[in-house]
Amino acid sequence: MITKRPAIVTCFGLGSCIGVFIYDKLGRIGGGAHIMLPGDKIYSNLPEKHHYANSGLKDLVNIMRQYGSTLVLHAKLVGGANVLSTSGYQIGERNALAVHQILDDLKVKIISQDLGGSMSRTARFNFPQNIVEVKTSEGKKYII
Numbered sequence: 001m002i003t004k005r006p007a008i009v010t011c012f013g014l015g016s017c018i019g020v021f022i023y024d025k026l027g028r029i030g031g032g033a034h035i036m037l038p039g040d041k042i043y044s045n046l047p048e049k050h051h052y053a054n055s056g057l058k059d060l061v062n063i064m065r066q067y068g069s070t071l072v073l074h075a076k077l078v079g080g081a082n083v084l085s086t087s088g089y090q091i092g093e094r095n096a097l098a099v100h101q102i103l104d105d106l107k108v109k110i111i112s113q114d115l116g117g118s119m120s121r122t123a124r125f126n127f128p129q130n131i132v133e134v135k136t137s138e139g140k141k142y143i144i
Contacts (some may be wrong), residue, residue, distance in 0.1 A: 002046040002063055003032035009125040014079030016092035017098050018053075018115070021125035021132055022060060022108060027069040030127035031124045033060050035079075037091070038098035053098035061106050075103055076122035076132045076144055092116065112144040 009032035011019030035049040051054040055112035056131050061073065063064045077099060080092040096115045103110060112132070114121070135141045 015083040015120040018079040019123040024069040057102045073108040074111045080115040
């Protein structure tokens with residue numbers, strides 16, 4: 001989702017998934033993506049390419065630029081947990097590595113993050129205040 005108007009962008013139930021919230025203060029545009037898997041070349045079971053870190057984040061940034069974003073983009077990240085302790089796949093960690101690499105390639109500066117751990121979270125991005133409120137599965141609330 002991309003907006004130039006005040007909005008709340010929400011990613012519910014972020015376990016191994018990562019909520020990526022990108023904003024441009026100068027261009028007054030913000031957006032968010034719910035990243036489920038690292039890359040569409042590695043995994044091919046999701047039909048929507050916006051759920052993959054590589055294609056989803058590139059599309060998000062490209063569309064933001066089409067809507068008038070400047071080159072100065074900032075991001076806040078939430079999720080990437082290992083909620084299934086028996087899982088050997090470490091999808092949350094792999095998602096985090098992919099998101100970091102792709103944002104670096106796209107020249108998007110990560111301002112804050114709440115990644116890892118073992119509990120799921122819900123994240124709400126308040127645009128244009130650019131505040132992300134996080135609520136954990138245990139009921140803890142905080143802002144990043």
